[in-house]
Amino acid sequence: MTPQCRSKTATSRQEAAIKARPYRSYVHVLHTIPEEIEPLKARTRAARGGFFRGHNKREAQIELCEQASLVVGIGPRIFAQIPIGQSDASHELIPGLNPELLGLSITRARQASCLLTGRMEDADLKGLRTAARAISNLRTSRSSVMDDSAPSLVVRGLDTIYGEDELREAGLGQQQRGGWLRPRPYSENAADIYGDIQTSTLVLMPSLSEGFGLAGYEAIAAGVPVLMSEDSGLADLMKYAEKNSLIDAGFAEACIVASGGNEQVIQGKWADQIRALHADLDAAFNRAAAVRTRMRSHFTWSNAARELVAKLEILE
Incomplete structure (x- = not known):
């Protein structure tokens, strides 16, 4: 056959x-x-x-x-x-799981940096607005424990010609973004993406919907902390893995965040999760390393x- x-x-x-x-x-x-x-x-x-x-x-x-x-x-x-x-x-x-990423040594970036990847021609679907406003809120909130060290946001996947228009359409005009937003063009070069992941302290996948969720899956393979949309196949997979004791209990709840509903409420939830994770990066990277080790033999x-x-x- x-x-x-x-x-x-x-x-x-x-x-x-x-x-x-x-x-x-x-x-x-x-x-x-x-x-x-x-x-x-x-x-x-x-x-x-x-x-x-x-x-x-x-x-x-x-x-x-x-x-x-x-x-x-x-x-x-x-x-x-x-x-x-x-x-x-x-x-x-x-x-x-990506064998090339599994083969990389786990290293923690020196500076706090969140990563969002995907074709930003569909920035609304990929949750760019949610990610950007969550980071912006962290940087401006006086009550935040991260006032002086809030992460930057690297956006990989902007069109080489119309990238600024894509940001503007997502509500991120020049007035709404500062030096904390690092725009990068879409790339089919795997080395570019791997480099982005390795130099991040957190990978974000706030998509309104993801059939699977490769961006988050590659973060897991690289041993980098990740937050993912509850409306994704990857979130379902994490719940399955936890239920069947393939990963440590509590990991799914810690990395899955709501993505639908009132925009301000959702942005606040993402900001809270980003803040909590960066408050103890050593613990976050230890959890990511443990999940990577557990999952690599099954998936x-x-x-x-x-x-x-x-x-x-x-x-x-």
């Missing part, structure tokens, strides 16, 4: 070609939840006909799932979205591949 793996889009001609070769199995991989994320993107809402873009993508996914011999969902949140009709021919794939690409192959063999 030679499985034909496909992602979320396909043409009718390609689909017909797959069906014309009965010795091949069509494996459809789901890695997003379009009906969740599309309404949260400003560019989708602004586009003509964009209101139903998420619905239209979902309908296309369902059609492709119905034609597949096996549907693979990346992580628990996306797996739960697989159409009921495909539940008997579905598989949850948990990605392995590997070898395990992910072995489980997928076992599922594929059933299709023969």
Whole structure:
């Protein structure tokens, strides 16, 4: 058997070609939840006909799932979205932790610095406003224990030409940002991202919705503290890991933060968590190192591949 793996889009001609070769199995991989994320993107809402873009993508996914011999969902949140009709021919794939990041020595940055990564063309979806205002509140609050040492915010993922417009659209015009905001362009160079992570004291993932949450997952692999949105597949995975004693009790609660609801309330919760973590960075890095050690033996690409192959063999 030679499985034909496909992602979320396909043409009718390609689909017909797959069906014309009965010795091949069509494996459809789901890695997003379009009906969740599309309404949260400003560019989708602004586009003509964009209101139903998420619905239209979902309908296309369902059609492709119905034609597949096996549907693979990346992580628990996306797996739960697989159409009921495909539940008997579905598989949850948990990605392995990044071996390159696992191989790096854990080092603590000298200066407090938070990191937010992702394509900032969807800055609202990625929670840029939440992260920036949380940091700004910490730096201006007289009651904060961090008045003199509040962290900076590194934003990696801005467009090389329209990056300043992306900041402005997120409510971060020149008047609203100071030297604490460090804008960096989008990069496909892994070394850039790894460097950003290693020089951070905290990785932030305040997304309004994340099918999985690679940014937070890579922070775990690097042994760097992370705060993640409760509306993410990674948060679901952390809860599962804690429930099954794969990580220490209490870690999930300490690293998962609300992301939906009243903006000021949510920004305040993120600011509180950032403040609490930086109040004892030694403890935060010790917890991150312990979780990294526990997870590295369970969440590997070898395990992910072995489980997928076992599922594929059933299709023969």
